[in-house]
Amino acid sequence: MTGKLKIKQIAELTGLSPSTVSRVLAGKTNVSAQAKEKVFFHARAMGILRDIPSSRLLMSSLLICAPAAAFTPHGDHYYYEVIQGIISEVSRFDVHVKKCSLDINDADISLFMKSLSHSDVEGIIIIGIDDDSLYRLASESHKPVVTINARDKKMRLDCVSPDHYSIGYSAANYLADKGHRSALLFTDLRRETMVQRLEGFKRACQDRHLIFDESEHLLVTKGYGEPEARQNFKKYLQQRSKAQLPSAILCGGGAIARAVISELKHHNIQMPDDISIMTCAYAHEMEEIKQLGLTAAFQPCCELGVEAVYILQSRLTRNVSPRFNLLLQGSIHVGNSVADVNWRRRELYQSHQIP
Structure with missing residues (x-):
């Protein structure tokens, strides 16, 4: 089946116009969250999302949660560089980055939930936060979530860390x-x-x-x-x-x-x-x-942010695979x-x- 026929078929199944389906699959931002959900549901079932090239990022808004010091070059240098890796990678796409400052061990859950609940947030990256209650809420959000330099011991979230x-x-x-x-x-x-x-x-x-x-x-x-x-x-x-x-x-x-x-x-x-x-x-x-x-x-530093972005992409295109920990090697x-x-x-x- 050709690409045009697949788009037409998804349009018929969702009740959306072919142009809307096309915009969703192209990663455009001028599409409602409801339309994206409908298109992704049928595209996954038809195996179309597996064919989406890595040069395309299927989200319009990304939420980064990290300690406050991570968002300034005068604070936590390491996490700041990790965030720059994320921003640099998504800058090639039409993706809006939102930020949420949280404590390492005692995160402000109400602030996290407020940030998470925004309808345009389609992916979440949590950096350096060790809070199991936050992991639980993130896993229940039904949005793709990746943690960086942290580990969900209950195996609900993907993680990328230095080894x-x-x-x-x-x-x-x-x-x-x-x-x-x-x-x-x-x-x-x-x-x-x-x-x-x-x-x-x-x-x-x-x-x-x-x-x-x-x-x-x-x-x-x-x-x-x-x-x-x-x-x-x-x-x-x-x-x-x-x-x-x-x-x-x-x-x-x-x-x-x-x-x-x-x-x-x-x-x-x-x-x-x-x-x-x-x-x-x-x-x-x-x-x-x-x-x-x-x-x-x-x-590794900036590489953590880059890999986290593409783990989110893989969750959008193939959300049924087991969660995993990606460990990046260091060097001497x-x-x-x-x-x-x-x-x-x-x-x-x-x-x-x-x-």
Whole structure:
């Protein structure tokens, strides 16, 4: 059946004009929500939506829900870049973007429902919000919803995130490859995503037959602020002799890494000769990472927003498939802050040769 015949058939089934059906399937905005619902219902049943090209976005208005700091470049840089990825992608289409500011763990449900209930909102992206009641309401909205850097544990919503487990695993594995047998993970654990990174780090230690004792190899700070991280690390150093310090430290973010480097200098501890430093980082921190000479495990950023847009598109065209978690891999940037200490172990073994 040709495209024109399909449009004519849908027009007959819906009672709409062929031009209206055509506008809906072309992703135009000058069509009512009721007309779109009728066309999509029959188009799905006929398998037409599967043939819609990815160059076309079948929605006119998109709602982005995120912490307030995510909507300003002077707030949460990482989430701001994620949102720019979304806006950049939908700018190729005739899509209006609406914004809703919510707290991470205690979202304003009434504000969310007010934003969600607008008839022209046809897709929702939730960024960095850990609130199960909000997930439930979103899943009951009968609108396509994607979460970014969060996870619906009850499997109602699609999610796209950095593979935090893999990033933690890869970072620990990199340090092990360089001969480090004792590494400290210095991080914030307020969010589920950070816990996933910790689990990946622990698993890598287990696979490499390295001891990971949380009382010795995990240092936790609250928040990403540099002053608090520096205070926590200062206390950590005061409680240990130089011989008791790990050979490497993986920092959970740039602020933590700056705090560690600053405090090591204050105690005349050299990097990487005495202690190697590695950090988890974001794309907007690349220039600073290069200036500090840090080795870093980078996690995807703008790519999260781009993928979320096309997951929404897939839900509009094929709404019967199971929900899924899309995990995007990170990458390792090699600086000069991690020493290769394998030679130290070789020297140790040579001095204790078996007769």
